[in-house]
Amino acid sequence: MEKKYQIFLSSTYRDLVEERTDASRVVLDLGHIPAGMEAFPASDTEQLRYIKKVIDQCDYYVIIVAGRYGSVDAGGVSYTQREYEYALEIGLPILAFIREEQNSSLDDGVYQPELLDRIEKLKQFRAKLADSRLVRFWADRKDLRYELARSLSHAFSDFQRVGWIRANRAASEDTISKLLETSNALARLQEENARLRAELAPSVSGIAPLGAKIDIPYTYSVYYRSGSLTERGILATTWRNIFVFVCPNLMAPVHVDAFGTLCEKFVTHSAGRISCDIGVAWKGQLKIQLIALSLVRSYQATMVKGGVAEYLTLTDYGKKVLMEVTVIKA
Structure with missing residues (x-):
């Protein structure tokens, strides 16, 4: 103009x-x-x-x-x-x-x-x-x-x-009025969306913080000449240690099964074993805890060959926390 x-x-x-x-x-x-x-x-x-x-x-x-x-x-x-x-x-x-x-x-x-x-x-x-x-x-x-x-x-x-x-080249009062009406309607929809999201979000109180301790039970195999035995152990660690080990791999989305494998690698590494199994229940517990801490989010996506799969990735807040706890400082 x-x-x-x-x-x-x-x-x-x-x-x-x-x-x-x-x-x-x-x-x-x-x-x-x-x-x-x-x-x-x-x-x-x-x-x-x-x-x-x-x-x-x-x-x-x-x-x-x-x-x-x-x-x-x-x-x-x-x-x-x-x-x-x-x-x-x-x-x-x-x-x-x-x-x-x-x-x-x-x-x-x-x-x-x-x-x-x-x-x-x-x-x-x-x-x-x-x-x-x-x-x-x-x-x-x-x-x-x-x-x-x-x-x-x-x-x-x-x-x-x-x-x-x-004046005859400027936006007419009618056009301005319609734009203002549309803008107000959009603002109302955004407020309603935020309200509904808040209602759908789970209300969790007393959740264990990132620095809290946790005991993770696991099983591992001991091999003999005559065969092998399954032994049990408990790893004493913190949610922070799990987060720092597992979540750098969640900067990009990963399949939920891959997340479970990462959790088992953490236990295996921390316990000094060759291979450990923490079971489906504990893989799910670790996932839910990180989601409840707003560090990780879960979503579903359609796979190339059809069907729906669950994926996990870091939230923006999770990325910020990861930088704060892992970056090398002067």
């Missing part, structure tokens, strides 16, 4: 009348809206308040400086500088155009300040503007027109603003 930007043109008044006219024409030629106070140059505090309201409505601020400091307020600061400081305060993109230095004295026409102390203030103000990011220097009106057109074109691209559009 085509936008027009409103650009505030600021400068001292008497010495830059023609330059301000040139600047307005450049803005209009670029298809945008010049704003300035040519008819009402700031000369008192009330006028400055009004100018600030105009600046508030603008998208860019252009300041043109030559050899005059301009009328000053009770604090000795020029109204032009006050305008600049306000644009800086509200965060407008500022484009400064400074006339190149020329030999000047108190007798020099355009460059003659009305009071001697304004010479130093003008120098300080020019130096402040010269340190700006978007600053250009000009020697004559032709030079100013060129620099202004080029700088504004770059600013429109690099510092895009809200701008203005014609």
Whole structure:
């Protein structure tokens, strides 16, 4: 949608009348809206308040400086500088155009300040503007027109603003009303979904934390020349140890049977056996505990050859906990 930007043109008044006219024409030629106070140059505090309201409505601020400091307020600061400081305060993109230095004295026409102390203030103000990011220097009106057109074109691209559009090209009130109605309906559905999910979630209290101890019974085989015997053992460990051993493998989904195999590998490794069996019941218990701790989630998926299978994977919270307990810290 085509936008027009409103650009505030600021400068001292008497010495830059023609330059301000040139600047307005450049803005209009670029298809945008010049704003300035040519008819009402700031000369008192009330006028400055009004100018600030105009600046508030603008998208860019252009300041043109030559050899005059301009009328000053009770604090000795020029109204032009006050305008600049306000644009800086509200965060407008500022484009400064400074006339190149020329030999000047108190007798020099355009460059003659009305009071001697304004010479130093003008120098300080020019130096402040010269340190700006978007600053250009000009020697004559032709030079100013060129620099202004080029700088504004770059600013429109690099510092895009809200701008203005014609009312008949903006979204109609009916369209906005329908969008708002749809947005509200979506918000209500999301709230209802969250409520239903909370109702379906199991309410578990007093669940053993990750650092709690657990005794896992297991069986293992002892082999003799004449045969083998099945022995029983108990592994004393913690849920944290199980989580750290098994769950790095759940960064990607694994089949529930693969999860059970990982649990048996943990017991075998921790007990120092060749092979251990913990049984279906304990595989299920370990799965349920990790799900209850919100570290793992279970879901069903259709297999390639048909049928449905259960898979386990880490939750986002589980991934975060895994990083915290396994990462090597300095």
